[in-house]
Amino acid sequence: METKEIKAEELDPEKFIEEKVEEIRSIVGDAKAIVALSGGIDSSAATMLGHRGLSDRLRVVFIDNGLMRDGEPEQVASTFKELGVHVEIIDAQEEFFEALSGITDPEEKREAITQTFYKKVFGRLVRESGARFLLQGTILTDIEETMAGIKRQHNILEQLGIDTEKEYGYEVIEPLRQLRKDGVRKLAKALGLPESIWNRMPFPGPALAARIIGEVTPEKIEIVRKATAIVEEELKYGGAFQYMAILHLDRVTGMKAGKRAFGLQIEIRCWESIDAREATPTKLPFDALEKLAQRITTEVPGVVSVTYNITPKPPSTMEAI
């Protein structure tokens, strides 16, 4: 496929859709393709292009790694159902939690999630599906960052555990290779994707696992998921760039039924930013902060303390790990 950059302002989305749909159709022919939809804008746009070209010959899977936000797998499936796309939710929670068990180092957590996703779960799905074509939402920035060494070089087939010497005929289709994020956003609108997809708040690859300091367990995910739901509910109309809840490993003293007891602490971050390169904490009104603390300590079991991050990026980063 073509790799020359198409700038957002030069992009004619209707023409681009027509060309890519045709291209996908001619590459795949009568065969089958598969795509792993995450609900992010890139995989969503790739899925829509693939669906237009291949209809039911594209298998769309959403891998539920157990690390998603409250109701996220169902929301993604229902959004796509309205667009006529059937999404299979694959429950792989146990495999991910097993891979994460005992790991505390942030880089090792990321690696465990990546490996489980590609080598174990998606690799197995690809083989079982009989699909020889993998649709991927890779964008130009991904390719550049890989070449610059910011992201690691990924041979997707190798990552899936597919030995291309022995197993012939697999092909990767990357229809978004010429676009950057703003181009994909324009494309996503033209593809009929709703604002919840093309205007989605940035969310990290390791999902809620990136919001837990220390080991990731189903219990901790449940805690940070509840806190995240409250933070998103309370801050969604404020127009901030990104907001999040982080579950700390450090325990702090609190009061439970009049007695001193060690409890959990949740850190809230809410960012103002243009492009995530620099960011400042949102100057939330104090009553909003009080309500967040009140709801989280009341509704999330075990939490006795809530903080708000007041450091800009740099020297902070937007995510905690």
Added chain:
Amino acid sequence: METKEIKAEELDPEKFIEEKVEEIRSIVGDAKAIVALSGGIDSSAATMLGHRGLSDRLRVVFIDNGLMRDGEPEQVASTFKELGVHVEIIDAQEEFFEALSGITDPEEKREAITQTFYKKVFGRLVRESGARFLLQGTILTDIEETMAGIKRQHNILEQLGIDTEKEYGYEVIEPLRQLRKDGVRKLAKALGLPESIWNRMPFPGPALAARIIGEVTPEKIEIVRKATAIVEEELKYGGAFQYMAILHLDRVTGMKAGKRAFGLQIEIRCWESIDAREATPTKLPFDALEKLAQRITTEVPGVVSVTYNITPKPPSTMEAI
């Protein structure tokens, strides 16, 4: 000594001082007494009463446990020097850090500090001094809390490792037993103690060790000491009840010279309260929060992130451990 409560509003401080000075003089006679001054209001008032009654026959020691705030031992000594009282600063830092080494449990930390203070350092000083009289700033609330089981029962002589069966003649003098905090405050003013003593912000017994989550080391004390100095400097004119910096054990991602690096996080708490039983976070203006974060991440080595606690007490407590 008399134990019947004297309420602050009934207290005639001049008369009280005269009586207690006379009483201390008659108990001690020509012998020697010793007092461990902490710089808190209770031990300061007891020290002044003892000094008025005994002059140089009262030995005043300030035990520097290495866990004090920036310049605190020198400030206390210089405050008392102006009042004509010589304070000996006893450098016991090594003994305290040795006792705290490897301990992460908050209760065990407190116990290690208490044991080192009484059994090792003060016990040795008492024996070496030849003093048979121990002056203590015990107030009525301490006695009540001990009787109610909130504080542990302390036999001070036993705590000093003095076997009263074998070693006769030790006597504890507690001239403030009839007063509560507000009475002591009135007394302290009448004794000529400066506002820095009688209007001192509450500060925990284990000092900066109470502001470190996890093991206490000289390096961590130095970090939290620097952060504390900044927080106290920035917030001292705001009239809050109490404010503090807490060094977390959890590491978070930050940026150092353009690269991702794990760093330390400092939590700031600032409380509005009448009597410490209930408290709410001070609604600090955002520019004050920004300045705190900016100064701490710039001036305190290794810190990349600063949070502000937004939880009331209850369910939080005022201190973190």
